Amino acid sequence: MIRKIYDEELVNGQCYQNLHYLCKNIGPRLSGSANAQKAIEWGKKLMESYGFDHVFLQEVMVPHWTRGQKEQGVIIDGNARIPVAIAALGMSVSTPVDGITADVIEVHSLKELDTLGEAAIKGKIVFFNRPFDPRFIETLRAYGTAGDQRFAGPAAAAKYGAAGVIVRSLTETLDNYPHTGATGYKKDGLNIPAAAISTMGANQLSSLLKQDKNHKLKFYFKQNCRLLPDTLSYNVVAELKGTENPNKFITVGGHLDSWDLAEGAHDDGTGIMQSVEVLRILKTMGYRPKNTIRAVFFINEENGDKGGLKYAELAAQNKEEHIAAIETDLGGFTPRGFGFEGVSDATLQNINKQWQKLFEPYGSGQLVAGGGGSDIGPLKAKSKSVVLIGYLPDSQRYFDVHHSANDVFENVNKRELELGAASMAALIYLIDQHGLN
Ligand SMILES: [Zn+2]
Numbered sequence: 004m005i006r007k008i009y010d011e012e013l014v015n016g017q018c019y020q021n022l023h024y025l026c027k028n029i030g031p032r033l034s035g036s037a038n039a040q041k042a043i044e045w046g047k048k049l050m051e052s053y054g055f056d057h058v059f060l061q062e063v064m065v066p067h068w069t070r071g072q073k074e075q076g077v078i079i080d081g082n083a084r085i086p087v088a089i090a091a092l093g094m095s096v097s098t099p100v101d102g103i104t105a106d107v108i109e110v111h112s113l114k115e116l117d118t119l120g121e122a123a124i125k126g127k128i129v130f131f132n133r134p135f136d137p138r139f140i141e142t143l144r145a146y147g148t149a150g151d152q153r154f155a156g157p158a159a160a161a162k163y164g165a166a167g168v169i170v171r172s173l174t175e176t177l178d179n180y181p182h183t184g185a186t187g188y189k190k191d192g193l194n195i196p197a198a199a200i201s202t203m204g205a206n207q208l209s210s211l212l213k214q215d216k217n218h219k220l221k222f223y224f225k226q227n228c229r230l231l232p233d234t235l236s237y238n239v240v241a242e243l244k245g246t247e248n249p250n251k252f253i254t255v256g257g258h259l260d261s262w263d264l265a266e267g268a269h270d271d272g273t274g275i276m277q278s279v280e281v282l283r284i285l286k287t288m289g290y291r292p293k294n295t296i297r298a299v300f301f302i303n304e305e306n307g308d309k310g311g312l313k314y315a316e317l318a319a320q321n322k323e324e325h326i327a328a329i330e331t332d333l334g335g336f337t338p339r340g341f342g343f344e345g346v347s348d349a350t351l352q353n354i355n356k357q358w359q360k361l362f363e364p365y366g367s368g369q370l371v372a373g374g375g376g377s378d379i380g381p382l383k384a385k386s387k388s389v390v391l392i393g394y395l396p397d398s399q400r401y402f403d404v405h406h407s408a409n410d411v412f413e414n415v416n417k418r419e420l421e422l423g424a425a426s427m428a429a430l431i432y433l434i435d436q437h438g439l440n
Contacts, residue, residue: 005361005429011284012425018280019417021049022273022335026266026412033093034260034303035067035234042259043237046275046300050241053283057244060237063313065303067234068094070263071227074198075102076169079221080211087204089169090181090264091226092153092197093306094188098167102225103128103196105166109212113151113159125164128222130212131156132205135175135402142175142398143333146405149173157197158189167224168197171205173402179203180407183262185306198224236302238310243282245295252318253292253431254328255281256299258310258378265410269401272412273335273420274394275300280424281431292435294326301378304332308377315381325389327434329427330376334405335420336396340369341430344391345383348372350440358433367426369395390439392430396423 025042032039043060050058076089091097108124110116111133116124131152135145150173157168172182181199188194200208211220239259245251257274261267278298285296302310318325329341340362343351355370362368374393375383382389396419404410 004432007288008284008428008432009365009425011288012280012421012428016280016421016424017283018276018424019420022268022276022415022420023412025272025276026268030266031263032259032261032267033068033263034065034236034306035231039236039260039302043239046239046259050239050279053286055241055243055282055286057242059240061240061313061317063236063238063302063309064233065236065309066307067231068306069229069231071097071229074226075224076198076200076204077223078208078211079104079223081219085207087207088179088181088201089198089204089224090183091228092157092170092199093183093185093262094230095157095186095197095226095228096194097227097229098196098225102223103167104221104223106218107208107212107220107222109209113155116159116163121163124160126166128167128169129156129160129165130208131168131170132209134171137175142402145175146173146402153184153199154187157186157195158192161193161195165195167195169200169222169224170197172199172202174202174405176403177202180409182405182407183264184406196226198226238302238314239300241279241282241298243286243292243296245293246291247293249295251294251324251326252297253294253326253434254297254299254379255331255427255431256301256378257331258304259300259302260305262305262406264406264408266412268410268412268415269334269404270406270410271304271332273415274331277331277335277420277424277427281428284424284428285432290432294435296431296435304378311378312381315385318382319385325382325386327390327392327439328379328382329392329394329430330379331394331423331427332376332378333394333396333398334401335415335423336400337419338367338423338426339395339397340367340371342371342374342393342395344373344375346390346439354439362426362429365422365426394423394427
């Protein structure tokens with residue numbers, strides 16, 4: 004059966020061409036945008052075209068943030084005006100219309116900010132410049148540890164009276180593209196404008212600061228992003244109905260929304276196109292699942308998680324029992340395996356004993372502890388028994404493109420994408436047949 008799943012995908016796979024349509028005919032699709040709505044309508048039509056048992060939308064209110072005009076960032080070093088590439092962080096407020104010019108203070112951690120205190124920070128632009136730690140083999144771990152600068156840095160700097168924040172892009176690669184991503188303000192805090200700076204820009208700013216013995220250097224930036232009223236949006240859901248347990252669910256999903264700097268190819272066009280492909284493979288093969296199998300396009304993962312929260316809320320309300328939920332949101336790269344959250348050590352050992360050899364020939368035999376994902380995470384709070392599974396592709400190239408202008412279709416490999424879809428279809432088949440305990 005698993006061999007047949009891979010054969011179907013590698014010979015007749017459609018996720019690559021679907022991804023092409025999503026990227027090139029729709030493109031960026033941040034929550035609340037017209038493009039997000041276009042993608043929702045197209046996604047629903049695509050699911051209907053495959054003749055799945057049930058296709059429907061779940062209503063959910065989402066934030067609507069817009070970037071506005073292209074940002075400007077300039078290092079002012081004496082008479083020199085050196086432009087650098089920046090992009091407003093998602094959910095950031097704008098600068099005043101004329102921008103901000105201020106002294107820069109470079110820091111490497113939130114803790115350092117606390118040590119410096121208000122006297123050193125007030126009125127300045129705080130420049131968070133801690134790079135990815137290259138020693139992590141899984142790049143997601145490096146992202147996780149550097150990420151606090153972007154998620155929490157602006158709010159922390161605001162507390163000490165900073166005028167604005169510039170954050171080194173969360174990527175290992177050295178290039179001239181800013182990588183955006185959401186920042187979280189404190190509800191009761193002062194909101195100050197925050198932007199990501201390219202890694203090359205960050206290195207340049209840092210080295211000029213080191214030479215700036217007389218503290219003359221200043222930074223100028225200007226952005227005019229806005230947070231508009233919340234907008235009605237949707238998760239898109241397709242089902243193959245269970246023949247034995249129609250009210251037990253195995254879900255596979257990714258997120259439909261994407262940042263506005265590119266096409267959201269790897270983040271997360273690949274994930275949603277793989278999810279619908281899983282259902283297509285199983286249906287095309289004439290497989291009748293015991294449990295209901297769902298593909299979900301979650302909305303608003305990037306700047307609010309409202310889609311994931313709504314999905315869990317409705318699952319609880321409708322008394323749906325979720326056996327497992329798989330999230331694919333780490334790029335469409337070569338599959339390596341799966342991470343399991345919510346299983347005992349003994350169960351994980353058993354999964355490895357029974358299934359590792361089945362995935363090994365296809366290169367996705369890493370069945371490890373830890374997994375989940377932000378869209379399926381909320382299911383855990385509503386259901387104790389659900390197993391959350393993170394699809395684990397090779398992680399080395401993801402952060403080269405993540406949240407930047409380089410996240411385009413051309414950077415996705417057809418076979419890598421298809422192997423991922425097949426590996427998820429295989430896992431779902433095994434869970435459907437044998438359960439997870
Ligand atoms: Zn994502």
